[in-house]
Amino acid sequence: xxxxxxxxxxxxxxxxxxxxxxxxxxxxxxxxxxxxxxxxxxxxxxxxxxxxxxxxxxxxxxxxxxxxxxxxxxxxxxxxxxxxxxxxxxxxxxxxxxxxxxxxxxxxxxxxxxxxxxxxxxxxxxxxxxxxxxxxxxxxxxxxxxxxxxxxxxxxxxxxxxxxxxxxxxxxxxxxxxxxxxxxxxxxxxxxxxxxxxxxxxxxxxxxxxxxxxxxxxxxxxxxxxxxxxxxxxxxxxxxxxxxxxxxxxxxxxxxxxxxxxxxxxxxxxxxxxxxxxxxxxxxxxxxxxxxxxxxxxxxxxxxxxxxxxxxxxxxxxxxxxxxxxxxxxxxxxxxxxxxxxxxxxxx
Amino acid sequence: xxxxxxxxxxxxxxxxxxxxxxxxxxxxxxxxxxxxxxxxxxxxxxxxxxxxxxxxxxxxxxxxxxxxxxxxxxxxxxxxxxxxxxxxxxxxxxxxxxxxxxxxxxxxxxxxxxxxxxxxxxxxxxxxxxxxxxxxxxxxxxxxxxxxxxxxxxxxxxxxxxxxxxxxxxxxxxxxxxxxxxxxxxxxxxxxxxxxxxxxxxxxxxxxxxxxxxxxxxxxxxxxxxxxxxxxxxxxxxxxxxxxxxxxxxxxxxxxxxxxxxxxxxxxxxxxxxxxxxxxxxxxxxxxxxxxxxxxxxxxxxxxxxxxxxxxxxxxxxxxxxxxxxxxxxxxxxxxxxxxxxxxxxxxxxxxxxxxxxxxxxxxxxxxxxxxxxxxxxxxxxxxxxxxxxxxxxxxxxxxxxxxxxxxxxxxxxxxxxxxxxx
Numbered sequence: 001x002x003x004x005x006x007x008x009x010x011x012x013x014x015x016x017x018x019x020x021x022x023x024x025x026x027x028x029x030x031x032x033x034x035x036x037x038x039x040x041x042x043x044x045x046x047x048x049x050x051x052x053x054x055x056x057x058x059x060x061x062x063x064x065x066x067x068x069x070x071x072x073x074x075x076x077x078x079x080x081x082x083x084x085x086x087x088x089x090x091x092x093x094x095x096x097x098x099x100x101x102x103x104x105x106x107x108x109x110x111x112x113x114x115x116x117x118x119x120x121x122x123x124x125x126x127x128x129x130x131x132x133x134x135x136x137x138x139x140x141x142x143x144x145x146x147x148x149x150x151x152x153x154x155x156x157x158x159x160x161x162x163x164x165x166x167x168x169x170x171x172x173x174x175x176x177x178x179x180x181x182x183x184x185x186x187x188x189x190x191x192x193x194x195x196x197x198x199x200x201x202x203x204x205x206x207x208x209x210x211x212x213x214x215x216x217x218x219x220x221x222x223x224x225x226x227x228x229x230x231x232x233x234x235x236x237x238x239x240x241x242x243x244x245x246x247x248x249x250x251x252x253x254x255x256x257x258x259x260x261x262x263x264x265x266x267x268x269x270x271x272x273x274x275x276x277x278x279x280x281x282x283x284x285x286x287x288x289x290x291x292x293x294x295x296x297x298x299x300x301x302x303x304x305x306x307x308x309x310x311x312x313x314x315x316x317x318x319x320x321x322x323x324x325x326x327x328x329x330x331x332x333x334x335x336x337x338x339x340x341x342x343x344x345x346x347x348x
Numbered sequence: 349x350x351x352x353x354x355x356x357x358x359x360x361x362x363x364x365x366x367x368x369x370x371x372x373x374x375x376x377x378x379x380x381x382x383x384x385x386x387x388x389x390x391x392x393x394x395x396x397x398x399x400x401x402x403x404x405x406x407x408x409x410x411x412x413x414x415x416x417x418x419x420x421x422x423x424x425x426x427x428x429x430x431x432x433x434x435x436x437x438x439x440x441x442x443x444x445x446x447x448x449x450x451x452x453x454x455x456x457x458x459x460x461x462x463x464x465x466x467x468x469x470x471x472x473x474x475x476x477x478x479x480x481x482x483x484x485x486x487x488x489x490x491x492x493x494x495x496x497x498x499x500x501x502x503x504x505x506x507x508x509x510x511x512x513x514x515x516x517x518x519x520x521x522x523x524x525x526x527x528x529x530x531x532x533x534x535x536x537x538x539x540x541x542x543x544x545x546x547x548x549x550x551x552x553x554x555x556x557x558x559x560x561x562x563x564x565x566x567x568x569x570x571x572x573x574x575x576x577x578x579x580x581x582x583x584x585x586x587x588x589x590x591x592x593x594x595x596x597x598x599x600x601x602x603x604x605x606x607x608x609x610x611x612x613x614x615x616x617x618x619x620x621x622x623x624x625x626x627x628x629x630x631x632x633x634x635x636x637x638x639x640x641x642x643x644x645x646x647x648x649x650x651x652x653x654x655x656x657x658x659x660x661x662x663x664x665x666x667x668x669x670x671x672x673x674x675x676x677x678x679x680x681x682x683x684x685x686x687x688x689x690x691x692x693x694x695x696x697x698x699x700x701x702x703x704x705x706x707x708x709x710x711x712x713x714x715x716x717x718x719x720x721x722x723x724x725x726x727x728x729x730x731x732x733x734x735x736x737x738x739x740x741x742x743x744x745x746x747x748x749x750x751x752x753x754x755x756x757x758x759x760x761x762x763x764x765x766x767x768x769x770x771x
Binding site for chain 1: 374375376377471557558560561562563607610611612641642643645646650654655657658704705707708709710711712713714715717718720721724748749750752
């Protein structure tokens with residue numbers, strides 16, 4: 001983790017893990033930033049050390065199944081990965097759940113009213129669809145409710161899951177998604193769902209829950225992250241805890257500071273490249289040195305643009321974590337690398 | 349394997365028969381920028397264009413240098429359409445406002461006020477999943493009927509899947525006209541009584557459960573809403589069907605936007621299939637953020653090998669280099685090579701000489717990375733084209749910086765119109 005401090009970016013590690021005590025990790029981010037991937041990596045990172053973690057998705061996209069290369073997930077918790085054991089730590093387990101509001105509502109009806117049978121008939125009539133449709137907040141409260149239930153679930157006197165990671169809706173929707181009690185209060189002023197919403201809210205707005213943002217170092221995703229942080233900060237008075245900013249797809253910088261600035265200006269010494277290429281035994285065919293210089297220039301401008309975005313993110317005042325760009329197709333090995341990066345930086 | 353044909357963007361923009369361009373694709377692929385760039389280019393080529401964005405993040409506003417967009421088309425300052433006889437307007441959809449306008453237009457003032465004040469209506473008009481898509485289509489229909497512009501470019505809502513855009517309007521229409529809503533409204537209608545007697549047992553059960561779920565107050569709100577909204581039901585489905593037909597009309601062109609990544613291209617592939625099965629006119633695929641190299645003749649493998657010659661990777665078997673001893677440090681990494689360069693073309697004899705080209709080694713490694721990335725992207729595009737061989741494709745190179753002004757949009761437009769496939 002690096003804490004932004006003024007203009008310089010200090011790298012510090014105040015404690016072993018930054019989110020001690022957090023059991024429900026909500027992961028949001030703009031589309032295309034790798035939200036599901038980072039949520040998966042976080043689940044693996046949290047599972048290390050013999051722990052059991054639930055990774056849950058709520059948008060019906062089967063993104064988790066794709067990520068772990070498994071068949072579509074049913075509405076049920078299924079083990080999708082193990083966290084690798086290390087010489088010092090035993091491995092752990094990651095379970096996954098593709099939550100679905102309809103199933104969650106039926107479960108809720110059964111739990112509170114013993115209405116499973118009627119529920120099936122109601123599904124056919126479209127009541128469930130209707131209820132979740134007329135009250136969008138209801139849909140959200142059922143989904144967050146499922147996460148809260150898993151977070152609090154006990155078995156044999158101990159907590160069933162050590163942590164729950166929720167791959168939440170994108171940044172644009174996260175405020176209303178998490179603010180369920182208020183969203184629903186406009187609709188259901190009284191009634192059982194209201195009570196349920198209040199319970200859900202009390203867990204979400206507690207130190208047990210943290211909301212993490214996934215972004216890449218581009219202008220729009222960073223803007224959305226800053227907007228999202230500001231929005232949630234408005235809700236923070238109610239106890240909502242902001243989490244970390246996970247900067248995804250970070251490329252290593254291969255140039256020295258001087259080289260970087262010169263390359264960005266297009267004032268790199270091409271003679272240096274010329275002789276270098278000769279030394280490497282490459283002939284300068286079709287302006288090879290000039291082409292490589294152009295590539296360096298683009299690389300440097302990209303890097304400087306990313307730095308500017310980093311500075312903007314620093315203004316959010318939340319801890320930031322860097323996740324390396326995985327250039328190969330994302331697979332389990334890539335996820336383990338990201339999980340390791342999260343652990344090294346203290347996110348888990 | 350052969351890549352798909354090239355998409356001729358200018359031909360599409362210049363054709364007066366093209367009246368609507370719909371940009372669709374999954375989130376984060378650059379739909380808004382593409383829509384804005386197409387709109388600007390068309391305006392500067394003489395079309396009277398309005399760009400409709402439905403994205404609440406004010407992205408189009410930012411990239412078009414506008415501080416705010418409301419529900420009315422505003423001229424875009426600095427768009428040089430006049431020279432060519434064209435013009436550019438932009439607007440951002442206010443879905444609640446659009447919904448309110450429909451209500452106001454289709455009921456008397458008293459009833460309209462009653463509907464607008466209903467809590468259930470307020471929830472429906474501001475947060476129902478699908479209202480945004482429905483209202484985007486509604487607005488598109490309005491703009492088309494107004495006939496003030498000869499080209500409308502639409503940027504579709506940032507839905508979780510590109511397909512939502514086509515389905516959501518009908519879902520809202522179906523919902524508002526649905527049998528359950530009729531069942532719930534039955535007691536409020538004169539003719540409903542007899543029907544109700546027939547249904548009493550079922551009805552009680554249904555309302556009972558709904559009350560349990562959402563509370564009696566909300567059910568009452570819904571029933572009041574339905575009573576007031578009664579005359580407008582049916583109209584909703586009809587309107588959704590109207591815009592659906594408008595999308596199928598010959599003047600409409602769909603452009604599917606993607607990036608050369610597995611998820612975005614898979615989504616694009618679904619969408620292309622869906623457009624075909626719905627007989628929607630697809631003009632082509634635009635692939636944003638494509639990476640290519642100006643030195644494509646130097647392969648990744650050769651580039652890496654050359655970098656290795658210059659700067660052996662520690663532990664690679666060539667023996668570790670003592671960089672300090674060889675006069676290399678970060679401070680003088682940029683300095684000119686000193687005497688002792690190896691013979692041209694020859695394999696460097698000693699490590700002391702080769703370590704003096706760290707910049708070239710870095711450039712070669714970066715080049716290799718870029719070649720690998722370009723190769724992966726090309727493979728993904730090829731598998732798309734293999735499945736959809738006749739879909740024309742345009743590619744836009746990745747820009748080192750984000751586009752946030754008209755000049756940036758202009759250069760994107762230029763790239764879009766290049767008309768030849770990269771590679």
